[in-house]
Amino acid sequence: xxxxxxxxxxxxxxxxxxxxxxxxxxxxxxxxxxxxxxxxxxxxxxxxxxxxxxxxxxxxxxxxxxxxxxxxxxxxxxxxxxxxxxxxxxxxxxxxxxxxxxxxxxxxxxxxxxxxxxxxxxxxxxxxxxxxxxxxxxxxxxxxxxxxxxxxxxxxxxxxxxxxxxxxxxxxxxxxxxxxxxxxxxxxxxxxxxxxxxxxxxxxxxxxxxxxxxxxxxxxxxxxxxxxxxxxxxxxxxxxxxxxxxxxxxxxxxxxxxxxxxxxxxxxxxxxxxxxxxxxxxxxxxxxxxxxxxxxxxxxxxxxxxxxxxxxxxxxxxxxxxxxxxxxxxxxxxxxxxxxxxxxxxxxxxxxxxxxxxxxxxxxxxxxxxxxxxxxxxxxxxxxxxxxxxxxxxxxxxxxxxxxxxxxxxxxxxxxxxxxxxxxxxxxxxxxxxxxxxxxxxxxxxxxxxxxxxxxxxxxxxxxxxxxxxxxxxxxxxxxxx
Numbered sequence: 001x002x003x004x005x006x007x008x009x010x011x012x013x014x015x016x017x018x019x020x021x022x023x024x025x026x027x028x029x030x031x032x033x034x035x036x037x038x039x040x041x042x043x044x045x046x047x048x049x050x051x052x053x054x055x056x057x058x059x060x061x062x063x064x065x066x067x068x069x070x071x072x073x074x075x076x077x078x079x080x081x082x083x084x085x086x087x088x089x090x091x092x093x094x095x096x097x098x099x100x101x102x103x104x105x106x107x108x109x110x111x112x113x114x115x116x117x118x119x120x121x122x123x124x125x126x127x128x129x130x131x132x133x134x135x136x137x138x139x140x141x142x143x144x145x146x147x148x149x150x151x152x153x154x155x156x157x158x159x160x161x162x163x164x165x166x167x168x169x170x171x172x173x174x175x176x177x178x179x180x181x182x183x184x185x186x187x188x189x190x191x192x193x194x195x196x197x198x199x200x201x202x203x204x205x206x207x208x209x210x211x212x213x214x215x216x217x218x219x220x221x222x223x224x225x226x227x228x229x230x231x232x233x234x235x236x237x238x239x240x241x242x243x244x245x246x247x248x249x250x251x252x253x254x255x256x257x258x259x260x261x262x263x264x265x266x267x268x269x270x271x272x273x274x275x276x277x278x279x280x281x282x283x284x285x286x287x288x289x290x291x292x293x294x295x296x297x298x299x300x301x302x303x304x305x306x307x308x309x310x311x312x313x314x315x316x317x318x319x320x321x322x323x324x325x326x327x328x329x330x331x332x333x334x335x336x337x338x339x340x341x342x343x344x345x346x347x348x349x350x351x352x353x354x355x356x357x358x359x360x361x362x363x364x365x366x367x368x369x370x371x372x373x374x375x376x377x378x379x380x381x382x383x384x385x386x387x388x389x390x391x392x393x394x395x396x397x398x399x400x401x402x403x404x405x406x407x408x409x410x411x412x413x414x415x416x417x418x419x420x421x422x423x424x425x426x427x428x429x430x431x432x433x434x435x436x437x438x439x440x441x442x443x444x445x446x447x448x449x450x451x452x453x454x455x456x457x458x459x460x461x462x463x464x465x466x467x468x469x470x471x472x473x474x475x476x477x478x479x480x481x482x
Contacts, residue, residue: 055390056108058168059383065111070384073126073372074142076117079334080199080366082142083396084115093406094198097399101391111384120144124151127372131157136376140385142196145366148441150434153189154478158370161188164382173393175200178368181430183280185479189370192428193389196367198400202422203268203363205234205351206321206329209344215241215327220348221414224360224421230352231269231300234259234328235307241327242309251311256325258309260318265330266305267446271363271429272350273297277440278431278472285472289445290461297353298446302455332365335409347415349422364426368433437471439464 072084086099102113116138118126123143130137141158143149152158161167162183169179175192182190192200212219217237223229238258245255270276275294279286288294304310311320321329324343331338338345349360375381401419404410410419431440439445445464449455 055394056387058171058390059166059387061108063109063380063383065109065380067110067112068380069112069114070139070380071137072113072115072140072142073123073138074115074117075120075123075144077120077144079336080145080201082196082199082367084142084195085113092403093399094396094403097395101388101395105384105387105391109384109387111380113384113388120147123147124149127152127157127370127374128155130372131374134374136374138372139375139377139381141370141372142199143368143370145199145201146432146441147368148433148435149190149368149370150436150475152370153184153434154475157373158189159373159375159378161191161371163378164371164385165379166382166386167191168386171390171393173389175364175426175428177426178428181280181428182368182434184434185476187479190368190433192367192369193385194392194397195385195389196369197392197397200364200367200423200426201332201335202365202426203265203272203330203332203350204422205348206331206338207346207348208321208324208327209346210324211327211343219346219414221346221418224348224418227352228355229349229360230354230357231304232354234351235304238307238309238327240309245325251308253311253313253320255311257311257320257327259304259307259328259330260311260313260320260326261305261330262313263305263447263450264443265332266301266450267443268330268363269301269304269350269353270294270297270443270446271427272361273353274357274361276429276431277443277445277468280430284476285469287469287472289465289468290457295455295457298449298455298457300353301446302450302453305450306453335404336407339408344411347410347418347422349418349425360421360425361427362422362425364428365432368428434475436475437464437468439468 074082074084083094083098085102086095089096089099105111106113120143123141124147127138127141161169161179168174169188169191170176173194178190178192179188182188207220209219220229220233220237223233241256241258242251243256244251246252275288275297277287277289279288305312311326313320318329318331318333318337320326321331322341349362352360369385371378371381371385401410401416404419405416410416433441435441445460445468449457449460
């Protein structure tokens with residue numbers, strides 16, 4: 001399919017309501033004219049102006065590294081390819097964009113970019129071994145999505161990104177929420193840039209458009225555009241969708257549902273409602289574990305999780321949605337696995353808490369990077385990292401999204417637009433990667449409440465919340481003066 005992303009974006013404004021017009025109730029959900037779409041257009045214009053400028057404006061283009069090797073340590077897995085290197089051009093958009101990016105930088109800076117892969121569980125020990133030996137084995141590390149980095153931070157095993165020469169963390173190719181989340185006691189240990197764009201995946205909702213047609217319900221795109229895609233709207237969509245297909249009186253995987261999710265997927269609503277349990281501040285962690293507002297949110301999550309139209313699955317299992325028997329699904333796995341779906345579906349952000357929430361927030365995981373303390377040349381590392389990040393912003397992002405479209409992961413201009421919105425609102429939660437309490441990386445603090453069906457937040461805070469705060473405060477105090 002030879003449709004380019006540039007053409008899709010040009011058409012997006014014209015077709016924004018085409019999907020709604022094609023379904024039976026297109027007049028029922030018109031945009032209210034809020035600034036969400038206008039803000040996205042302004043951000044896109046700003047991004048294009050940035051692209052037009054010199055992407056290598058922060059680096060030393062005259063540097064000559066004599067053909068030396070810049071080594072990136074990363075994980076070895078069958079999925080979630082970061083595209084840090086590419087052996088040659090193959091005709092694949094993403095592979096070839098990565099190849100050309102590296103070829104340009106290698107020629108300009110006279111360096112060879114290579115990656116070394118190990119099992120994701122070995123990366124921390126490899127960094128520790130390199131630091132102990134001092135042999136300067138690795139220049140950069142790209143981690144698996146769910147790696148707990150507390151050990152690296154408490155042992156001061158990685159460099160401070162804010163002190164890396166040539167790296168400008170304010171540039172648009174760096175995720176600003178990650179800059180905030182991973183700065184402890186004045187040091188930023190972790191960063192996320194567009195160098196790892198292909199694996200910065202996120203929690204999202206999938207919607208079965210064919211089911212919407214059969215139920216004579218409007219497509220949700222206009223609600224997203226107007227800023228009115230909320231938890232209440234989601235509850236309205238799924239109401240009365242449940243069907244006991246085998247008439248056995250038991251809710252099981254053979255039936256049809258309004259929503260299929262996991263307890264963890266529902267708990268992530270807290271982050272997407274801008275109420276993360278822990279944030280990093282200037283002088284310590286800021287806790288948000290118990291309040292009347294949070295109690296109200298937990299009650300809404302509980303109502304969604306235990307709705308008669310919701311099916312809770314254990315582990316990663318998308319069979320019900322993939323077989324066309326769920327209207328919505330919370331999805332957080334490799335998007336490549338969606339290519340085999342035979343019906344039309346939409347990509348959607350997590351719903352807002354209510355219309356007063358300013359922006360959609362998209363909890364994101366994957367793509368986190370660190371520079372080992374044993375990196376042999378910080379000037380060289382900073383120069384190359386900045387160059388690769390800027391070039392990825394310029395070339396890899398669009399190739400990635402176009403690959404998703406051509407591979408039938410994103411199937412129409414509306415989904416491309418939704419996907420860009422989600423990537424532009426990507427949010428990194430510090431507790432997912434740095435959790436000395438072991439209760440927040442998987443949001444166990446909230447999943448325990450939802451599993452019990454008794455969302456008493458005060459009781460949870462008394463039982464575990466105070467200990468969570470204690471563990472995080474101990475972490476911060478250990479980093480002072482380090």
